[in-house]
Amino acid sequence: MTVTRRPVVAGWFTGDDEADFRLLGTRCTACSSVFFPRADDFCRNPGCQGDGELAEVPLSPRGRVWSCTDGRYRPPAPYVSDPDTPWEPYTLVAVELDAEAMVVLGQAAPGVTVADLPVGSEVEVVPGILNEDDEHVWTTWHWRPVPAEVTR
Template sequence: MVAGWFTHDSGEEDFRLLGTRCTACSSVFFPPEDTFCRNPACQGGELAQVPLSKRGRVWSYTDGRYRPPAPYVSDPDVPWEPYTLVAVELEAERMVVLGQAAPGVTVADLTVGTEVEVVPGVLDEDAGTVRTTWHWRPVGVTR
């Protein structure tokens, strides 16, 4: 889990990505920014943590079918499991956030414009440590 990127002490209903908003220009950033406003037209202001929209629309998507080549770390003894990657447009924040689709959601379940919601997910588990992340799931799907 990356501290400060999402709520983590709540259930699925309250799970949200967390960003920052500049008080001077109202630009919103994700991942959160804690040093300065990234808007080049802004002279800067205070940065405040804000929850991002829970729902958005698929802007783009693809599937990861192949094990990454060297120099990326990938254990050849662990079977490769394809995954779906989704870019989601959050209209209110005027941004696109990338993330994996929820387990069981494939490219066949998505089209550009599909409404999706952010849900908690598991990135991996190692020696009893669970690394939490976020996933995108089509609205109304409960798998």
């Protein structure tokens, strides 16, 4: 049987290649506001006076930890959580992208804990797996610390 890789939410990130992996947002051509999750119907900036189009843009691949916490509860859909298996906590990270002037949420990569993510530390977005079954691998994004030797 062939296992199909599927994004948890189509259009929110590029494929599975770590070297080119990016979150995808949209930018209003009238006011230059950037949105993630993407906006496809209209500009969500209440101050925008234009009738600009929304263009897809890749977001910065790196940012700084704005905040983080341990997820010690079973999350709601679309996260898959089998009540018959022991719950494993995960780390949720809020990352500030300077170029886009926004904060983006996501899970930390497996094995990365709150202790690994001091506020202000640099992280990068990487492809991740949310869930697997016999037919599908559900892909998503994760944040992981940038090793000290490659930080800017």
